Amino acid sequence: MIGIKSYGAYIPYYRLSRSEIAKTWGGPALPGEKAVANQDEDSITMAVEAAFDCTRGIDGANIDGLFFASTTSPYKEKQCSTIIATVLDMGKEIRTADFADCLRAGTTALRAALDAVKAGSAKNILVTAADCRLAYPYSMLEQSLGDAAACFLIGDSDVAVEIEDCLSISYEITDVWRTDEDDFVREWEERWVITHGYSQNVEEAASAIMKRNGLSAKDFAKAVIYGPDPRSHAALVRRLGFEENQVQDTLFATIGNTGTPSAPLMLVAALEEAKAGDNILFASYGDGADAFILKVTEQIERIRERRGVKIHLASKALLPSYGKYLSFRKLVQLPPQALRGTGSATIMWRTKNWVLGCHASKCRKCGLITYPIQRVCYGCQAKDDYDEISLSREKGTLFTFSLDNIASGGINPPIIQSVVRFQGGTQFYCMMTDCDPKEVRVDMPVEMTLRRLHEEANFHNYFWKCRPPREGG
Amino acid sequence: MAESIKNKVAIVGMGCTKFGELWDKSASDLIVEAAYEAYEDAGIEPKDVQAAWFGTLYEFSGMAGLGLTVPLRLQYKPVTRVENMCATGSDALRNACYAVAAGVYDIVLALGVEKLKDQGISGLGMGAFASTGVSPTITAPGMFAMMATKYFARYGLSPDEGKRMLALIPVRSHHNGALNPKAHYQREITIEQVLAAPIVAWPLGIFDCCGMSDGSAAAIVVRAEDAKKFRPDPVYVKALQMCVGPGEGQISTDYDYTHVEETYRAGLAAYAEAGITDPRKEVSMAEVHDCFSITEATIMEDLQFSPRGRVKEDLEAGTFTLEGDLPVQPDGGLKCFGHPIGASGLRMMYEMYLQLQGKAGPRQIKNPQLGLTHNMGGQPSSCTVSCLIVGL
Numbered sequence: 129m130i131g132i133k134s135y136g137a138y139i140p141y142y143r144l145s146r147s148e149i150a151k152t153w154g155g156p157a158l159p160g161e162k163a164v165a166n167q168d169e170d171s172i173t174m175a176v177e178a179a180f181d182c183t184r185g186i187d188g189a190n191i192d193g194l195f196f197a198s199t200t201s202p203y204k205e206k207q208c209s210t211i212i213a214t215v216l217d218m219g220k221e222i223r224t225a226d227f228a229d230c231l232r233a234g235t236t237a238l239r240a241a242l243d244a245v246k247a248g249s250a251k252n253i254l255v256t257a258a259d260c261r262l263a264y265p266y267s268m269l270e271q272s273l274g275d276a277a278a279c280f281l282i283g284d285s286d287v288a289v290e291i292e293d294c295l296s297i298s299y300e301i302t303d304v305w306r307t308d309e310d311d312f313v314r315e316w317e318e319r320w321v322i323t324h325g326y327s328q329n330v331e332e333a334a335s336a337i338m339k340r341n342g343l344s345a346k347d348f349a350k351a352v353i354y355g356p357d358p359r360s361h362a363a364l365v366r367r368l369g370f371e372e373n374q375v376q377d378t379l380f381a382t383i384g385n386t387g388t389p390s391a392p393l394m395l396v397a398a399l400e401e402a403k404a405g406d407n408i409l410f411a412s413y414g415d416g417a418d419a420f421i422l423k424v425t426e427q428i429e430r431i432r433e434r435r436g437v438k439i440h441l442a443s444k445a446l447l448p449s450y451g452k453y454l455s456f457r458k459l460v461q462l463p464p465q466a467l468r469g470t471g472s473a474t475i476m477w478r479t480k481n482w483v484l485g486c487h488a489s490k491c492r493k494c495g496l497i498t499y500p501i502q503r504v505c506y507g508c509q510a511k512d513d514y515d516e517i518s519l520s521r522e523k524g525t526l527f528t529f530s531l532d533n534i535a536s537g538g539i540n541p542p543i544i545q546s547v548v549r550f551q552g553g554t555q556f557y558c559m560m561t562d563c564d565p566k567e568v569r570v571d572m573p574v575e576m577t578l579r580r581l582h583e584e585a586n587f588h589n590y591f592w593k594c595r596p597p598r599e600g601g
Numbered sequence: 602m603a604e605s606i607k608n609k610v611a612i613v614g615m616g617c618t619k620f621g622e623l624w625d626k627s628a629s630d631l632i633v634e635a636a637y638e639a640y641e642d643a644g645i646e647p648k649d650v651q652a653a654w655f656g657t658l659y660e661f662s663g664m665a666g667l668g669l670t671v672p673l674r675l676q677y678k679p680v681t682r683v684e685n686m687c688a689t690g691s692d693a694l695r696n697a698c699y700a701v702a703a704g705v706y707d708i709v710l711a712l713g714v715e716k717l718k719d720q721g722i723s724g725l726g727m728g729a730f731a732s733t734g735v736s737p738t739i740t741a742p743g744m745f746a747m748m749a750t751k752y753f754a755r756y757g758l759s760p761d762e763g764k765r766m767l768a769l770i771p772v773r774s775h776h777n778g779a780l781n782p783k784a785h786y787q788r789e790i791t792i793e794q795v796l797a798a799p800i801v802a803w804p805l806g807i808f809d810c811c812g813m814s815d816g817s818a819a820a821i822v823v824r825a826e827d828a829k830k831f832r833p834d835p836v837y838v839k840a841l842q843m844c845v846g847p848g849e850g851q852i853s854t855d856y857d858y859t860h861v862e863e864t865y866r867a868g869l870a871a872y873a874e875a876g877i878t879d880p881r882k883e884v885s886m887a888e889v890h891d892c893f894s895i896t897e898a899t900i901m902e903d904l905q906f907s908p909r910g911r912v913k914e915d916l917e918a919g920t921f922t923l924e925g926d927l928p929v930q931p932d933g934g935l936k937c938f939g940h941p942i943g944a945s946g947l948r949m950m951y952e953m954y955l956q957l958q959g960k961a962g963p964r965q966i967k968n969p970q971l972g973l974t975h976n977m978g979g980q981p982s983s984c985t986v987s988c989l990i991v992g993l
Contacts, residue, residue, distance in 0.1 A: 483735050499852065506849045506853055527751070527858065528748070528750045528858045530742075530743045530745075530749075530750060530802045530804075530805075531746075531802060531803035532740055532743030532746065532802035532803075533800055534740055534801055534802065535739065535743050535802070542802070542803065543737070543740075543743060545737055545739065545743045545802075546737075547747060547858065549854055553854055554854065555852055555853060557851050557982075558737055559737045559738065570750060570754040571754075581735055589735055590735075
């Protein structure tokens, strides 16, 4: 049976209290907070995090595909799944594809992966979904939207969740959109959007798939149904006949509506609590709807070591102000930065193994592991005699650091320069992110995370930073 | 068989502009001022210069030999542009000395210059090198501050104790700078001011960082046997050593971040060349690369002026003050004289030259015999260091 072999999630470290937004603009505050990507994060880096979470303890050699779903791809033209696959060290003999432009893209990618595995053209496919959508400042939508990512590994053996049926509806409606020139999400009148967009389509798909399988609401342990807001969601699941204890929370109060990864994240949260034998109704929305009937297997117990939703939710820091959020998302014009090194596409291409793949060289003569890759070993001077190994999942400690208040041109200081030493005896010189500068200490534990550095040479430059481990990993 | 440079060449003339934020002066203005002061000091005419070495880091301070020949209208002479990061000035002088020692020139000019204050930023621009674009967003204070963090941790100093120890360094430099009319900063400061100053890169505050200045310095070099024809008190070169590390500190877990191997090795080589066996006793004075307070502190240990991990004792005892056993930065150092990158190594030599000739005015050190300059380019884990020794 084809299904989900593993799941993973990523929720940024920073949260913005909705009351902080309301305090700035006046007017009512929705309850709770939303997850906010750090200034060095985007949909690619968040998808990478979710993929690392999903593949914890899994041999990557058998994964032969990676899909990336997002409405906020950092590139309009250029594939992002290739970047993610390179970071994950998946090699070239794989299939990659980006799914875009629709909030349902995550489940669309999921269905495409199911079809590929079913057809035998792939064995195991990682499906990532990530979004970092912008709402107009001052709009109520600004309080709703949050940033996050989710990931599933789809395959046909040892599945933790069997996918018993799926059903899709395609429905033309301009309810929520961005044109090719828009930065911010646009919406038509909300009552119509909910009634004839969200509710009508999801209800139709969910009802149809239950009917087709001779099932009703009482046959499911959980209903994991996308919801743009808690009220519309509650009304819909009630109409579908679900009791409150069957309904998976939308995560609206803690993360916000995260777009493409929204329904997948809810499914991760549900699977964290699920037992073997549970039936789950799973549905997402966007220009139509996708519905799935899932059955949890015994294998679910083998993939409990995930940060998932629960641990990522607990590991957080509140942004001190709405202004910080504006600067993170570059929604205000900030003072220009002093000139720094210029990026180069050819250099990036030559160095992608160590820049993106986090490859070190391991000397075949003396065993020394050095980052980045060195042609001449500094330990024994052996020339061109090494194997490449990836350090992306290594844990280390902070050997020394500085808290540089001027390096960023004064924007969101400090830059934390870090010298990291890995347990295997390798040094990594980088910046630290997602931390409280006051808590940075010599010898503290750190782990690596891929981040977006800047846009030198007019493309996105990604590189590794260190951070205090997100709790529980 | 290679021979030592000791007593083969001499400096017979030097010039140095005032350093500072010289908004009204270009690199060309500074070059003309330093060169003509050196010509006059040596008693030579511009036409007597047979070859020149021109040190500058940034392209906007001058490119190729033309950066020197154009402002001076030097007439069809061989000129080499030298670039070795912040150690550029010392390397221009080193190359000039070797050319004279080789016997192919009689009189040569070494000149360093930097015009930093046309960039529109405070601090040092990091240049525009085509790179992977993924190196950390670095600044010089951020890089050297990592040494301070580790030094404190390694030797059991609390941040407060560590900062207090380091504060003694700029307080001393500001005292000396106040006695130097050519210095960028000529004002005394207190330890309390240092400790209360805004943090640039923790744990370094603004007074832990050297001045970013415009300026130029120049030297006229001749063969030792000719030196007394120019003046009665020439200054003889005793050692010219330079050490460029392989940059392992960035990638190697062997690096401790509390010393600079290049400084240690350049010092060893310079002492050997000059025939010095006990540097603490034999070196009369030094101008070292105090780009940051922590840099000077660790240099004192690397040059064997203080035992490892114990510079604090010497700082607290006043060893490196004008009145101490081994005065360091008598002119105020990079901290107060200022740091126009390409000029700094020659500025350090200018102070040793004045002191040896007894011309240092109110900051004159009593009866110096040997002066050492230490000029560093790069960051602690990856750098180039020049260590020169001169004497009477």
